[in-house]
Amino acid sequence: MIISNTDKYTVVPLLVNGTSQHIMIRSADTLLCTLRDQLGLTGAKQACGNGDCGACTVLVDGKPMHSCLQLTIETLNCGITTIEGLKHSPLRKAFVDNWAIQCGYCTPGFIVNGHALVTEHPYADDERIEEWLQSNLCRCTGYQEIKDAIKSVLAANILKESEGRDTSGL
Amino acid sequence: MQYGNRTTVGSAEQRIDAIEKSTGSVKYLGDKFFQGMLHAKVATSTEAHARIKSIDTSEAWKVPGVRAIVTGDTFPFPIGPILADRPPIAFEKVRYYGEPIAVIVADHPYQAKQAASKIIVEYEPLPIVNSVDQAFQKDAPLIHEKSGQYTKIIDNVYPVPGTNIASHIKIRKGDFGKAWAVCKDTFTATYSFNLSDHAAMETRTATVEINPDGRVVVHSTSQSPFTIKKIFNQFFNIDVGKVIVHIPMLGGAFGGKGAVQLEPLAYLASSAVGGKLVKLQFEREEDMMTAPCHIGFKATVKLGVNEEGKLIAGQYTFFIEAGAYSDQAAGITRAAALDCTGPYHIPNVWCDSYCMYTNHPYATSFRGYGHPELTFAIERTMDQFAEKLKMDPVEFRLLNAIKPGHTTPTQSVLTANNIGDAAQCISRAKELIGWDGKRTTSTEDGFVRAKGVALFWKTSTTSTNAQAGAILKFEADGTVSVSCAAIELGQGTKTILAQIAAERLKMKMSDIHVTMEVNTQYTPHQWRTVASSTTFLAGNAVLAAADDAIRQLKRIGAVALQCSEEDLDVGNGRVYVKAKPDFGINIETIALGFKYPNGHTVGGQIIGVGVHVQRHLTPMDKETGFGDPGPWWSVGAQAVEIEWDENTYTYKIVKAVTVMDGGTIINPMTATQQMRGGIFLGLSIARGEAFEFNDQGVIQNPDLRTYQLMRFGEQPGEYIVEFVETPAEDGPFGARGIGEYGVIGAAAALANSLSLATNVELTELPLTSELIWRTRGAAYDSVQF
Numbered sequence: 013m014i015i016s017n018t019d020k021y022t023v024v025p026l027l028v029n030g031t032s033q034h035i036m037i038r039s040a041d042t043l044l045c046t047l048r049d050q051l052g053l054t055g056a057k058q059a060c061g062n063g064d065c066g067a068c069t070v071l072v073d074g075k076p077m078h079s080c081l082q083l084t085i086e087t088l089n090c091g092i093t094t095i096e097g098l099k100h101s102p103l104r105k106a107f108v109d110n111w112a113i114q115c116g117y118c119t120p121g122f123i124v125n126g127h128a129l130v131t132e133h134p135y136a137d138d139e140r141i142e143e144w145l146q147s148n149l150c151r152c153t154g155y156q157e158i159k160d161a162i163k164s165v166l167a168a169n170i171l172k173e174s175e176g177r178d179t180s181g182l
Numbered sequence: 183m184q185y186g187n188r189t190t191v192g193s194a195e196q197r198i199d200a201i202e203k204s205t206g207s208v209k210y211l212g213d214k215f216f217q218g219m220l221h222a223k224v225a226t227s228t229e230a231h232a233r234i235k236s237i238d239t240s241e242a243w244k245v246p247g248v249r250a251i252v253t254g255d256t257f258p259f260p261i262g263p264i265l266a267d268r269p270p271i272a273f274e275k276v277r278y279y280g281e282p283i284a285v286i287v288a289d290h291p292y293q294a295k296q297a298a299s300k301i302i303v304e305y306e307p308l309p310i311v312n313s314v315d316q317a318f319q320k321d322a323p324l325i326h327e328k329s330g331q332y333t334k335i336i337d338n339v340y341p342v343p344g345t346n347i348a349s350h351i352k353i354r355k356g357d358f359g360k361a362w363a364v365c366k367d368t369f370t371a372t373y374s375f376n377l378s379d380h381a382a383m384e385t386r387t388a389t390v391e392i393n394p395d396g397r398v399v400v401h402s403t404s405q406s407p408f409t410i411k412k413i414f415n416q417f418f419n420i421d422v423g424k425v426i427v428h429i430p431m432l433g434g435a436f437g438g439k440g441a442v443q444l445e446p447l448a449y450l451a452s453s454a455v456g457g458k459l460v461k462l463q464f465e466r467e468e469d470m471m472t473a474p475c476h477i478g479f480k481a482t483v484k485l486g487v488n489e490e491g492k493l494i495a496g497q498y499t500f501f502i503e504a505g506a507y508s509d510q511a512a513g514i515t516r517a518a519a520l521d522c523t524g525p526y527h528i529p530n531v532w533c534d535s536y537c538m539y540t541n542h543p544y545a546t547s548f549r550g551y552g553h554p555e556l557t558f559a560i561e562r563t564m565d566q567f568a569e570k571l572k573m574d575p576v577e578f579r580l581l582n583a584i585k586p587g588h589t590t591p592t593q594s595v596l597t598a599n600n601i602g603d604a605a606q607c608i609s610r611a612k613e614l615i616g617w618d619g620k621r622t623t624s625t626e627d628g629f630v631r632a633k634g635v636a637l638f639w640k641t642s643t644t645s646t647n648a649q650a651g652a653i654l655k656f657e658a659d660g661t662v663s664v665s666c667a668a669i670e671l672g673q674g675t676k677t678i679l680a681q682i683a684a685e686r687l688k689m690k691m692s693d694i695h696v697t698m699e700v701n702t703q704y705t706p707h708q709w710r711t712v713a714s715s716t717t718f719l720a721g722n723a724v725l726a727a728a729d730d731a732i733r734q735l736k737r738i739g740a741v742a743l744q745c746s747e748e749d750l751d752v753g754n755g756r757v758y759v760k761a762k763p764d765f766g767i768n769i770e771t772i773a774l775g776f777k778y779p780n781g782h783t784v785g786g787q788i789i790g791v792g793v794h795v796q797r798h799l800t801p802m803d804k805e806t807g808f809g810d811p812g813p814w815w816s817v818g819a820q821a822v823e824i825e826w827d828e829n830t831y832t833y834k835i836v837k838a839v840t841v842m843d844g845g846t847i848i849n850p851m852t853a854t855q856q857m858r859g860g861i862f863l864g865l866s867i868a869r870g871e872a873f874e875f876n877d878q879g880v881i882q883n884p885d886l887r888t889y890q891l892m893r894f895g896e897q898p899g900e901y902i903v904e905f906v907e908t909p910a911e912d913g914p915f916g917a918r919g920i921g922e923y924g925v926i927g928a929a930a931a932l933a934n935s936l937s938l939a940t941n942v943e944l945t946e947l948p949l950t951s952e953l954i955w956r957t958r959g960a961a962y963d964s965v966q967f
Contacts, residue, residue: 019246040292054213055206057433059383060466064886067383095206108200111851114859115672116203117210117383117433142895149886151383151434152672153855154862155897 024088028053029097037084044068044079047094055095055120059149066148069121070094076128078147095120101127102165110161114152122148126162134169136162191685191915194851197677198696199431199670210433211387211403212463219389220249222451222462223294225284225301226472227276230312230541230879231325232305234274234283241300242286247293250454251301252285257450261417263409263442265341265348266333267326268507268544270446275308277325277506278543279880280471285451287460310879314374314480314501314538317346325506325539335416336645337801339512348508349537351519353498353591353807356530361495365486368495369567373559374480375947376872377503377542381891384433385469388444392457396420398449401428405440405669406710407702413442418449429700432671436863437547437922439671440712441474441509471884474546475873477511478503481559485528485567493582498522500535500556505544512537514545517643518552520592520802520811524560525604525639526579527588533807541879547712549922553640554864554929558947561636561930566943568620575620575934576612579637580605590641590815592807599911601639602817602843602918606906608637611841614902615821622939630826631836634934636927637819641812642713642919649795650719651706652727654683656788660755660770661693662731667700667708668720673921674852675716681848682721682914686728688753706793714919717848718813719794721914726792735769738785742767742776797912814910816918818842820861820927822898826939831951833936835865838898842923843906846916850905853920857903860924866892868929870948 021036028051035050047053047070059067061080068080071093098104103126106112113119122145129136129144136144141162150158202208225242239251254273260266272281284301288294309323316322322345326332330343339349362368388402398420400410407427414425432439444462451460464473479502486495500518504511519535548554568578583604584590586597611617615633622632653665664683668675680694687694697705708720736747739757743750743766751760758766767776775785802809821839840857847853870890874882883889909916929947937944942958 048213049215052215054209057210057212057384059385059433060886062466062885062887064466065383099205104204107204108196111197111200111855113197113200113203114674114855115383115432115434116199116208119203120206123204123206145894149383149891149893151381151436151863151891152859154858154901155894156858156901157855158894 026084026088026092027090028092029094039085041084042080043070043082043084043087046084047079053094053096057117057120059117066125067118067121069124069148071124071128074128076125095124098123098127102168103127103130103161106161106164110157110164112153112157112161118148118150122150122158130162130165130169134166136166188685190681190691191848195677195681195691195849197674197852198680199676199698208431210384211401211430212384214401216389216459219459219461220287220289220455221291221294222285222287222448222460223291223298224282224447224468224472225286225298227272227279227281227283229276229305229307230279231308231310232276233308234272234276235304235306237284238302239284241302242297245288245293245297245300247289248286248297249289250287250451252450252454253283259417260332261413261446262335262507262509264336264510264512265339265508266335267329267348268509270450278541280543281506282447282472285447287451287455311346311540312875312877312879314478314503314540317538317540318501322346325541338516340804346539347536348504348539349512349515351516351535351807352805353519353522353531353533354805355591355593358495358497358530358532361530362486365495366489367571368484368486369563369570370482370484371563371566371945372482373562373945375478377478377505377545378476378867378871378873379470379889380436380438380476380548381886382434382436382438385464385466386439386444386473387461387463388448389459389461390445390448390452391459392452394457397424397426399426400445402445403432403439404429404442404445405435405671405712406442407667407700408707409710410442410445411702413446414449427702429669431698432669435671436549437551437712438474440710441546443473466886467884470889471543471881474509474544476548477514477545477555479555481556483559483563485563487571491571491573491578491581493526493528495530496523496528498533500533502535502537502552503540503542503545504537505540505542507544508537509544510546513643514547514552516802518556520590520643520807521553521640522556522591524557525584525637525817526582527584531591533591542875549863549925550640551643551713551922553638553926557636557638557926558929558933561927562933562945565934565937576608576617576635579608583608583637592802592809592811594810596815600814602815602845603906603908604637604639604817607817607819607841607843608635610904610906611635611819611821611839614839614841614904615823615837617821620938625825630828630939631823632826632935632939633821633823634931634938635819635821636930636934638926639815639817640923640926641815642715643811644709644713644715644796646799646801647795648709648715648719649793650708650716650723651791651793652720652723653706654727654731654790656731656769656773658770658774660768660773661695662687662689664694664696664724665705666720666724667702667705668716669700669711670698671711673856674849675711677852678717678848679720679724682724683728685915686725687731689755693755714921714923717917718913718919721917722794723792725914726794727790730792731788731790734788734790735772738772738776739767741784742772814918816842816844816920816923818923818927820931822931822935824932824935824939826936831955833939835898837900837902838865839902840924841904841906842920843908844920844923845910845913845918846907847905848915848917853905854903856921857924858901860922861901861928862892862897864925864928865898865932868932868947868949870950872948
């Protein structure tokens, strides 16, 4: 596909939260910019524009990515999931239940990244949690409640697994 | 006042904003798109101190989509919240690197940004004032040549013409000189640190639209909507009633959004394009370099004791680094002076607090308003003096802790009602950290463990007529909508106000709806959402509004129930006869008035209104500081345990304890969130945050990669938070303010523990490995390259 490298816009399809939608992009548009300006998906935030804070994190084919550092054109053949597509994630509820939210600005990025973590590593230990979440900044909470939220979902994973084993053993 | 039998106040009600925030559906200002809006960007100064010889905008105009370029000559008058010393856009000279020099309006943000890079400015460089020490020197280059001529917006600001002193505040209590001469022992030390940043995750944003009929509609990420109205009136001559300010939920603020900077820029930009809606959103680098930051600080503390180890004399010299303009630093200079002693009883006090201009970005309020800074100096001194006196630092603090009956530095009289229990706070913190004397222990892995404590206090230095109002509107179904100009910036204030309303009206939390967005046209006036004052001011206003609504409910209830108003009570969604609780009427039946069977109706919608204004506050005397600057003093103690690695010069924070007396706690979980978040913020600043300047006054770390916030995994291994609840008779259900307090003792406690672990007295921030290495090198003169 040829995308004009000027001020001109090209219409392309983008698969977001399971729905394919047509958008108009310039070659220089970032995924963050497209999601927010064209699709109204404003859950992902621009807080540094530099990949330093993680507030813009979305899933690209299941992998957490900084959408401020990704060009929209690079993601045309991918499946994108934003915080708006994670309403049923157990981690979303865990953030509410564990008081992991204050101003809420970093919250979407943390939930998206954390969701990927608990999905990809259902038995993640503290070291892995730390490694994954160091990419996201929060200025309000002090991280303890966020850690509690992640661990509560991981503990539920382990509980489910052990229940599963018990049943199969009977 | 009744403190018992509460249902909602004192319980951990879920935050009313949590679900919406968890789904990413909250619209912060940057998430709002207005049809046809234009975008503004600032071009900023590339010199820290220089005369502007010329500004060439011709290349910038050639960028497609550019609609206007505004420079300083459009509005060459200085503005400010305390001392009007700052032109919104630099005029004739620039005073810091990053100062706005032009605002460009274009159809798209990238066009405006491209044009901003094509503004060509010719400068005549001036000598740079790169520190407060340099600023204070005789014959230092002057940053504001006309400082004596600036308009004073509020009292208690005293610039010294012909110097770089933007304000000089004095405290004279007792006779310091006489007391100092008879002290049995004395201790003197000096402390300092650089400017740093709030770094709220949401960067500052404002939009302005000027309607053809003259109304000015502002949307802003501000903590001070009514200050915006005042400033637009004072400086742009617009009727207060014609300025309408909208504030959505904020993505963190920490005091940094109390300053009014973007709104005047967006107003000038909108004026330049015929009043069209213009949005100005700062990128991170602009939010750090161009927008106001956290003060720098230098302090010399001199303390003297009598034979019993009781403090009898204290002298404090504070230099508050304001940067290029005084903004709130002038107020912080005063706030630091009036609480200069920390929570200690000292009969003879001498304080000189100076607000100093430098050629650095200008500073504004930061969570704690001068108190984390002064507490660092005081509490480090208390530790070192205790060592000299061979006393346990906790015992030394207990011996001198301030109590009811004592007076503050401004000679306010403390009572059992207006101050928390300092001694109990530090005693409990001592237990929770496991304090067993000032000593280190070694772990099996060869690390050094050490603990440090800090005791602190603060009052809310509001204006003497600071106030808040609330409107409680009953809906047709008997539920209540609360409207109040308290701003939700992450602290949970809307939840707290809902709890206060629910408690007084004896209703369920789910029947209280709080408007999240503030619109100054229909929300009552509120001073600002700063200074830990909202629970106290707005909470009392909600109580007054609830009482007003209860009176109205009883009046209509008395008609419906054919009895006297005095016979009635309100609760659980009903108005009922006290003596016969089964006999009553549902509020929904009378919320919009009571309708007789024949259709005639009496009453009408129940709308309760309430206002609360500060009582009996006074300005401070210019020569002595004498006055009543705040309503109460919340107190607290914090303790930190660290693990120091001698081989790598690094450390971990093992435990962080906060014990806070903020009166009655309305919601223990939101209060705990504030305390944990507070100590975390304080530790993050203390451990690694400061702007680094080169010799040209240019910030070397203006982004979140090089400016190091504490990241996940670096936080304390364990947070412990407890509350002592000494009620304030005049607070809502006995509550005082707590919002800022968690941050106040953090730096001091960390520095005390680290000084012990490293065996060297640390007097600067941030507490980096390099600082420790340098300090040890200087102390022992043994470190070689």
